[in-house]
Amino acid sequence: MGSREYTAMYFDVDSIQEHLIKSIFDTPLRSVVDFGILKPHYNEPMHYPNEVNLYEPNVPDSRGSEPATGGKWAENPGVIKREVEVHLPCGQFNIWRPLYDRKTPISSRLNRFLPHGQGAATQEPDEEDWDSRISYSSADDEYYMNGIPLPFIKNWNHGMLSKINVFRKVEHDWLMTYIAPIETRRPGMASALLWRFNYAESRRVIKKFHAVLGMSVFAESASAQWYIRPLTQLKFSRIPNRLLTAEEAAAFAEIPETDEERPRDTSAFEARERILEKYRGQILMYRANSDQYNSYIAHTVPSLAADLTRYVEGEYGFELGVSFVPASEGEDKWQRVQIARQSLRHPVGGRTNSPGAMSRCGLDFRIKLGSSTTMDPV
Numbered sequence: 001m002g003s004r005e006y007t008a009m010y011f012d013v014d015s016i017q018e019h020l021i022k023s024i025f026d027t028p029l030r031s032v033v034d035f036g037i038l039k040p041h042y043n044e045p046m047h048y049p050n051e052v053n054l055y056e057p058n059v060p061d062s063r064g065s066e067p068a069t070g071g072k073w074a075e076n077p078g079v080i081k082r083e084v085e086v087h088l089p090c091g092q093f094n095i096w097r098p099l100y101d102r103k104t105p106i107s108s109r110l111n112r113f114l115p116h117g118q119g120a121a122t123q124e125p126d127e128e129d130w131d132s133r134i135s136y137s138s139a140d141d142e143y144y145m146n147g148i149p150l151p152f153i154k155n156w157n158h159g160m161l162s163k164i165n166v167f168r169k170v171e172h173d174w175l176m177t178y179i180a181p182i183e184t185r186r187p188g189m190a191s192a193l194l195w196r197f198n199y200a201e202s203r204r205v206i207k208k209f210h211a212v213l214g215m216s217v218f219a220e221s222a223s224a225q226w227y228i229r230p231l232t233q234l235k236f237s238r239i240p241n242r243l244l245t246a247e248e249a250a251a252f253a254e255i256p257e258t259d260e261e262r263p264r265d266t267s268a269f270e271a272r273e274r275i276l277e278k279y280r281g282q283i284l285m286y287r288a289n290s291d292q293y294n295s296y297i298a299h300t301v302p303s304l305a306a307d308l309t310r311y312v313e314g315e316y317g318f319e320l321g322v323s324f325v326p327a328s329e330g331e332d333k334w335q336r337v338q339i340a341r342q343s344l345r346h347p348v349g350g351r352t353n354s355p356g357a358m359s360r361c362g363l364d365f366r367i368k369l370g371s372s373t374t375m376d377p378v
Contacts, residue, residue, distance in 0.1 A: 091199035214362030
């Protein structure tokens with residue numbers, strides 16, 4: 001079992017019923033710099049390696065020669081002209097972590113700190129050329145930026161802006177891991193996570209935003225509700241969850257076969273495109289086969305990135321949050337709702353240069369930035 005680091009928060013008796021209906025994300029903020037109930041958690045950055053030398057370029061001299069042993073130049077000692085390209089971040093992840101676009105090179109001196117070398121994620125032929133991509137693999141408990149492991153974010157909670165009553169569960173007997181609300185006997189206790197993406201310092205606005213928001217529920221009364229807020233607005237918008245019908249699920253080859261009869265569309269690709277367009281801006285889920293422990297099981301479509309562009313297009317940044325609603329009946333109610341569920345048999349393992357490696361990540365945030373623009377961030 002993973003460590004249970006959390007900040008407990010309870011509601012008085014009179015507000016319990018209201019909270020069960022109304023999520024903490026449904027309460028408007030007082031200002032765009034107000035965090036409401038979800039206060040930021042500051043995690044000390046690692047001192048070595050850190051954000052600075054991760055993107056510090058190797059500096060050759062103007063002749064292309066390398067310094068000789070002892071730090072002296074092999075010939076013509078004296079003033080050596082060097083050109084240094086300074087790689088500035090394109091934004092901030094949460095508050096204190098810099099975001100770099102995928103064109104920014106990594107210093108080769110950090111190869112030994114990155115698993116299996118620094119190879120960035122292999123881009124699939126039909127994949128969008130995303131400027132900024134943050135992925136999380138629960139099996140590795142590792143964050144990746146543009147397919148490169150982040151040495152300065154070492155576990156799930158270091159990559160959060162804020163968290164309340166949530167932990168990472170590792171099932172060594174079932175070889176599964178996921179993020180879930182903590183076990184509690186107190187009704188009305190909030191469980192939530194929050195991330196922030198801010199691209200103000202790049203002076204560019206968001207053109208596209210797609211996200212894989214892996215989610216699993218094992219009771220009809222359980223749910224995980226996602227919310228999103230542009231940094232210029234005070235209210236979060238709820239991102240709808242859509243449970244596909246058997247006929248609709250038949251158009252998605254990545255959905256495993258179930259006992260439920262699903263007519264196969266002869267033009268599955270066209271049907272899939274129609275469904276994606278119809279439910280654009282929603283998180284698509286499907287009903288899976290029940291088992292001896294769960295009569296109801298639903299998962300998000302594997303590795304399918306929801307198009308959430310309409311919520312943040314033209315904005316310089318946003319916050320994305322998830323609120324957990326445990327089941328109201330049965331044993332282990334807290335365990336009935338999970339995100340980033342992943343098999344321990346299929347970690348990324350740092351091998352991001354192998355095809356399909358990043359598709360194993362249960363959380364995957366992909367941002368395409370537009371052209372430079374003049375803006376006044378708040």
